[in-house]
Amino acid sequence: MNYKYKFCIWLVDSLLNNKRSMTFKKIQEKWKDSSFNPNGEVLTLRSFYRYKQDAQSLFNVDILCDKKNGSTYWIDASTEFHENKPMQWLMNGLRISNIQAACKDSSKIILEPAPVGIQRLQAIIEAIEDKNTLNITYKSHYGEPKEHQFIPVFIRLFKQRWYVIGQDIELEQPITFALERICELSHQEEARELSENLVDILDPETYFADCYGIIRKHNPIKIQFRAFWPQNLYLKDLPIHESQILIDETENHSDFEIYVRPTYDLKQELLWNRDKLAVLAPESFRQDMIAILEATLKGYQTGDSYAVNE
Secondary structure: OOHHHHHHHHHHHHHHHOOOOEEHHHHHHHHHOOOOOOOOOOOOHHHHHHHHHHHHHHHOOOEEEEHHHOOEEEEOOOOOOOOOHHHHHHHHHHHHHHHHHHOOOHHHOOOOOOOEOHHHHHHHHHHHHHOEEEEEEEOOOOOOOEEEEEEEEEEEEEOOEEEEEEEEOOOOEEEEEEHHHEEEEEEEEEEOOOOHHHOOOOOOOOOOOOOOOOOOOOOOEEEEEEEEOOHHHHHHHOOOOOOOEEEEEOOOEEEEEEEEOOOHHHHHHHHHOHHHEEEEEOHHHHHHHHHHHHHHHHHHHHOOOOOOOO
């Protein structure tokens, strides 16, 4: 990573994340000793002004100067940087790139594999921006490859997989494609509008409301579950769903409630907690979970798969 980008990341991190203001002299001193600047290069005022403009453009923030307070620089707190998830991804990606460059032994940094299907991402984003239709050949795990004419609306990352969500033109209904299952993809130059009845449904802000993951089925319900120590502590730090609230607690367990669609991927997540989590209510959902556990036990005992109604 070149000098300019290293400084831009460092400057935004220093001013924004530490919620403070600094004079140019203080910025100059701290940059000289920063791990982002291993050679200790001196920052000139001219370079600072130029790089400050680059940082504002790159991260969509406003770096202001308070001349009445000793010409201190600060980032406008009204900016939506922390709520902008793509910008946070960009910042984290640049941080990781710098860390890897600074670390002589790359084996000291252990990362998860990068999300699959990302090579399709740029073409899909361009189609969304240009409002172009896509021709997609898609191979699900349940049949032969099938061609679709598709209007892409938005993309989502979940559990290390990229998805694109939009309208299947022939079926006139919402559809979700996992990017790694796309065999072929091409643009149609003509723009197509969403069907009128799908405009409000395919809203990126609300489409997955009350969903745990990528499946949008069933009506949302209130689900209560008990997490036993020490798993309850982890679920306090990292809730299963954004609607999660604590409803009761003892020394040995915590009871939580979520409002969510009771989908396959939610059941997988609850089961991931093994014997440290038990569903309490509603009774119908609790019985669904018991049926899955009984089928799992039979599978271990016999080596056969047992279907459970999802």
